[in-house]
Amino acid sequence: MSLLIAFLTDFGQADPFVGVMKGVILSRYFQARMVDVTHHVPPQDVRTGAFYLMSAAPYFPEDTLFICIVDPGVGSERRILWARTASHQFLAPDNGLLSWLDHRQRLQEVREVTNRRLFLDRVSTTFHGRDVFAPVAAELARGLPPADLGARIHQIKRLPFPEPRRYAGRILGAVLSVDRFGNAITNIPVSTVPARAVFYFKDKNLGPLKLHYTAVPSGRPLAVAGSSGFAELSVRNGSFVETYGLTPGDPVEAKFR
Helix, strand or coil: CCCEEEEEECCCCCCCHHHHHHHHHHHHCCCCEEEEEECCCCCCCHHHHHHHHHHHHHHCCCCEEEEEECCCCCCCCCCEEEEECCCEEEEEECCCCCHHHHHCCCCCEEEECCCHHHCCCCCCCCCHHHHHHHHHHHHHHHCCCHHHCCCEECCCCCCCCCCCEEECCEEEEEEEEECCCCCEEEEEEHHHCCCCCEEEECCEEEECCECCHHHCCCCCEEEEECCCCEEEEEECCECHHHHHCCCCCCEEEEECC
């Protein structure tokens, strides 16, 4: 069976970009199987794209090829990468988008995509998704050996993962990302939080980590064990982001004795 092609981009769905990419793939390989992870990464937000990819990829079947495009450097000298883990393949710009995958599934091989014979005849400087990523993905789905893409490389651009810092009696973390419900996803793994820990944001006591939203009354804030495996800051039936005015990178503490 051919590769499943999964899209993760910041293109949104109001413009034809995603549909055009799929059209290119189907023109080259009509039997292609495709699915959307999301097209709503905030524009040019490589950090959030890296988090979404890290969180989503482990739940996809083996032999999935992820087309990952959050690419503010499109058309410049930045490289286009093909990479693989034990289970999945990835096409992405070399801008840090793949760098957080190592937290869930380690990169085993990386190649720079340089074989222009695989691209469309005319390559735009502003839409490599259509002219490079899509035709290359189609050829890989048809069975092209990855070695035909270009040379193997050993260094890629990385965004440092903001690891939480642990001190005597407290964990100092930060907001990684926010979702459309207004929840703030932190970098504190649920598995590292002692049962007696109490979460704080800007001196606001959020209490101990809860397992579900209904553990507090409607409109009240809480720290909850998120589905991504990280602690999240939420307001039941509300938006933590709007209520408390946070942004990614803001500090979060879990205190315990």
